Amino acid sequence: MENAVHTHQLTKKFGSFIATDAITFDVAQGEIFGFLGANGAGKTTAMRMLCGLLKPSSGEATVAGFDVYRQSEKIKQNIGYMSQRFSLYEDLTVRENIRFYGGIYGLRRADIPVKTDQILRKLGIETVADSLVASLPLGWKQKLAFSVALIHEPKIVFLDEPTGGVDPITRRQFWDLIYEAAHGGTTVFVTTHYMDEAEYCNRVSIMVDGKMKALDTPAGLKTAYNVDSMDAVFQILARGTSTK
């Protein structure tokens, strides 16, 4: 089976600053791939290159089998994206937001109401379908944003710190949605700085100063560094470079 994401020596420089330094990894289809790192470690830059928002400086990368240099339009058709900042329109109702994203992702007109009902039922928010998004609690908004990012059934969904600022219970519920999507065969590529969330991923990569310092299952990483939590793994890796 073809890899959902493949990179080889992928690099992005801004002037003399190397934001992402020759990272190489593969993500299998249906995998939940965690991308960890402190702020400024280069994880957002890497994700932006994969989404076609940034052109890499060098190296190679394919997403859903398409080349990031030449086939970014094809990639856009096949990925979903949820940014760390909120991606729904506050002055539109829930239903209008769903209709809008369904529309720009080219869903057929007849399919949109069906899809809308599905999402509303799944999230249990039928009662607020015609309320403005601005009036919803943050947790609902984030779940809705995630469902909307999946509206066109993409092969891969990129989540850039999707759970920032919400309570642990809502985060747990959010991860249930992620698992469900992964079960359905969608590859989930997620950046986070919550170490408890790292435990939920199939595999985790840790980035420090633009370089990929580790890549394994959470269990594998904990064994390798002989600690009992992902937090500890991260501490060792991050501190290792900062005291150098």
Added chain:
Amino acid sequence: MNRFTAFVKKEFFHILRDRRTLLILFGLPLVQVLLFGFALTNEIKNAKIAILDNDKSPHSQQITNKLLASGYFQLRENLRSNDDIERAFRKGTIKLAVVFPAGLTENYEHGRSTQIQLLADATEQNTAISLTNYATAIIRDYTTDLNPTVQPPLTIDIRSRMVFNSELKGAFVFVPGVMAMVLLLVSALMTSVTIARERETGTLEVLMVSPLSQGQILLGKVVPYLLLSFLNGCIIIALGVFVLNVPLNGSLLLLLSETLLFIFLSLSIGIFISSIVDTQLVAMFASLMALLLPTIFLSGFMFPIESMPKPLQIVSNLIPAKYFINIVKGIMIKGAGLRYLWQPTLVLIGMSIVFMGLSLRNLKTRLS
């Protein structure tokens, strides 16, 4: 196409749900046109004057009547001495004083030349000039009416006619000016703010990841405002023609096409502004400072370009509104066709292309 319509629909939701946007969009033009049309006018009506009649003759009485019947002047007081004149001016109660000398009738009837003195308060120099001109014309009329057959020997008779606007109506100047100002402001301000807002909230990024092309995103932002601004333009033209009695001598079709062109240019400028700024607030200030002030001061809307210092005259060539105002005046008042207006039209087209090109390039580099 489905994608594009979904996008345009969303833009309409944004516009129609925001009361402030609606107010700027439709309240502003209405208020501006009516304000400039009725309240802020440099025409003179009922200016307060004083009369010092040292002659107290039928002639002086008839001249006074003629002045007051013209509608330009209103008698504030009858003065008794020269000292009163200065006092009245100091108090600021009058704008003009008319002094009939003693012996006016006698001199006149014996065929000697005689003088009537006009004194104007020149703290408002334009008003003073207009008032003395009006009064002079009325008095001259009176004397020619008295002796229609007598031609003074060897004088050069000057007859002026105000072509295109014989009544010197201010609305003729203001309506095109306000139209340029409102369209520029609404189109450029609105688009620059809406794009900056998407950048601020992060939704622009989501749009860039979607299969919508950059062109579609830009066009989707432009189309709703193009339609609304065009509606606005039509309202202003209708107000000008039906309420302020500005003539429409030229082709309506040409006027509407030129309006559309100018709106497109304004939108391009708006997108250009939003492509170089980060926040809604900066976008708003940039639009106001970079567009509103130059449009008011340098487009020839308020102050004639011919009387500006040379450097400012050169700068005025960069103001889009200058060309549009010329075009609108040309079409509405002079009835001119494209044969006379192709030059400013071409300038507007050129400016649109430049700004669209610049903003497309900027948007691309800024997002990556």
